[in-house]
Amino acid sequence: MKYLVWGLIAFLVVIHQDVWNWNNDTLVFGFIPLTLAYHAGISIAASVVWLIAATTAWPVDSDDSTGDLVAGDVVASDSSQESSI
Template sequence: MKKISVVFLVIFVVLAALHQDAWNWSSSYLIFGFMPVGLAYHALYSLTAALFWGIVIKFAWPEDLEQWAEEGEKNSTP
């Protein structure tokens, strides 16, 4: 396993653990005066997860799989 894959796996496990935000369940604090803190937390969490998966795709996508798919397209074109 590549070193970068191990780093991504560790970050994934940390993000999975942070997804369970039990500390915000009983909080009545509002962000910007209208958004519950739990909702704001999950909005930021969703953006962080999307950014993380975008980076994973950019750096950990298997290039040999991509080459195999492109070769298949070239061979099937009449």
């Protein structure tokens, strides 16, 4: 699945280059320039690709390397050391 995500990212990079569309004065829905609508579509597609990447190709153990220490535990241990001094 990781290769599919990388392929979709490469595809988005390639279709993002729209030099063929710079001089097009066509309006979409009567008020949005075609180039702006094109880039809005690419932005939506990029968010879908990110969703696919986050749900399927995200490493499983990357968040578990921080350990079991919680912020409240740090505060509790610091305050107990101060009271013993």
